Amino acid sequence: MPIPHRPPTIESPSFLARFPFLPQGDKWLKELLSDNNINLDSLIEGEWVEPIRIRGMQRMLESIKLDEGVDSTTRQDIHEPYGQMVEGLGFYYAMIVVCASFDERLVKRWVEGEASRADKILGELTDSETFDTVARTYLSDIRIKTQEASSGSIHASRPSKIIFEIPMVDFIEISPRITGHYWNLVNRPTRDGWVTISEASGENSQQRLARLIKERIREVLVDRCKHNMNNMDDEFAAKFADPVGKMVAELQLQKSQEIEITAVHQGDWPPCMTSAITDLSQGENVNHAGRRFLANMSRALALSIDQAQSFFVNAPDYNEETTRYQLGHLYEGEYTPEKCQTLKMAARCPVDQGLVTDRLCQFEWLTHPLKYVRAKQRRRSREENYATAEGDQTPSIASQTNSEDNNS
Template identity: 25%
Template sequence: MRVQLDRRDLAKYPFLKEAQDWVAGRTGTLEQFLSTTYGKIAARNGARRVIGAITGESADGAAGQSEPERDVFSYALARILVSCTKDRALIDRLTRFEAARAWGFLQEEDAAKRAYVAGSIGIDPKARELPVIEYVELVPQLREDRWRLVNRQISKGRVKLDGDDLEELIRERIRHLLQRQLPLPVPGQICETLSPLVTDITASYQATILRDFGEVEEGAFPPCLQALVSAITAGTNLPHAGRFAITAFLHNIGMNPVQIVEIFARAPDFDPEKTRYQVEHISGRGGTEYTAPSCATLRTTGFCVKKDSLCERVNHPLSYYRIKKRKEKEREKEKEKEPVT
């Protein structure tokens, strides 16, 4: 059955070719568009969309119903704005947001439209299995153990899909597609024009990291990460998995590459060039922003050491860090309340 997409559909799935053609037919050159009142409003909406993706609050364009044109334009401008930041972490936040948003809409669609959108991104909505290569490309960012190849049923080079697997893989496919397209090659002049909005976005991101993790406190590091830092300081030659774990963790709690390199500089055999390259790669310059390994992974690689009572309550070192910092802050507040004797 032939599926007709209307303007609301384009707003819900702005990554479809139909939506992009629709935008291209209405803007003239980007420079001209941004000099119009409508273009300036679209740019502001694009920035709001990115900030919504960063903060997790509902962004302009999340509804996809009220003003479809505005939503399609804000999507286009959001992609341009994150491209101007050149920050993989921001690109990652936006693509996750867009994939979750589109996926939410897709849940409500009739079978024909779902099939059309899924088919447009290269997934057969009735598939009950996927070729191993395709599967492996899709799942690296899915954390649950059930996605690991060793936990899947494989037959004749195809991975069997169960229950809701396909639903999640559709969302992952959307995220992949969007991530592959970014950053866009935006001319410097356009980024210059958009720089106040880019600054707002970057500030919002910094504020979110600070809100989530606050200032870095080594005292709140989980035992595994404290052990890794001690190993570096003592000059131990850590295997790649250890260097990766510590770099990704420090990046996730808001340290910039220079600060991370300073931690590695404590090692007696510190190699500045090699370290800088590795740190920048893991922090996102290589095209992917990495998340620190979970406790399960650290256990497998032998880095889960000196567990304490808080470890029993968490399954990720980042959760440990967040809880420990909060507890320490509460303890300090309690101390301040104590009468001075």
């Protein structure tokens, strides 16, 4: 891993308060505890430490509710000692609570929130020296070149643009975790072992590089949490039972709401899809063909990658980053979901296996799961139209099915 063995020295407390996750901040956080006479008991129960706990809970809640966005602004004046203490130890408190939960879902969600916050801050930074320091903390090297901006007039001024370049070894290690054609090495300008991080997708070079750095921050924080949990005994973790319980409950609530979103018109989904989702949710191992089909089907039904990923979280071999990468690859490829015959050969058709009964699947014209969805949608549309028409009664399922047989 080409992370610098000796990251840049940071002396400014306000700098560390803004980026408390930096490895250079470890010593500073310990000094904050010592200088303010804060021990474990006072951190948990001390009245005057309440603002620290509140800030820590805010950071955790923002991470859990990540879809609502993270706040890149600090809540305190980080140029004053009190604000530095609240921001720094607020992060420290949040990390301890998350680790004390021993809940991998909560850890990953918190890490994602912190990494996203860093991405947003770095992308918005106007202080080039600050950006350079953070970048050199997580990358083996960076260099900057200026590029003259294009102009429609020969008389108009052409302000130069900053373009970042990073070593190829860093790009090769980090970029596979990010989806999108931009992040494929073959699509990036390279020269003498350096990769140009050019602007794209409405983002400038700095914002693109911030996206790469986000992945490194995520990686370092995950390792840090694993280290903390390996060195945390049950007695220590039990002291944080109250905030842990609140955060786990909030995470479960958030997850249930996400599941409700994906369940819209779930009755239209074919049994091969619902079977794969059920098996995964129960921790059963679904074969490669079944997983690929579920991903392709999710894309075809316009489900987001986040929604598709939620189907896999209970898989016995689930890895968030790997799943995200594989889903991104399939979504970008826009592959057509596998047809019924292919699913039968792969043992992923529950009707063919006799596990479920579905009359719609028995028709000869039903040769693809998407035909099942369209038939269900037509049926639902007719039922809704009949329900709103005066004097009309909803036709029987049998008559609807026969009609679908004739029209499909």
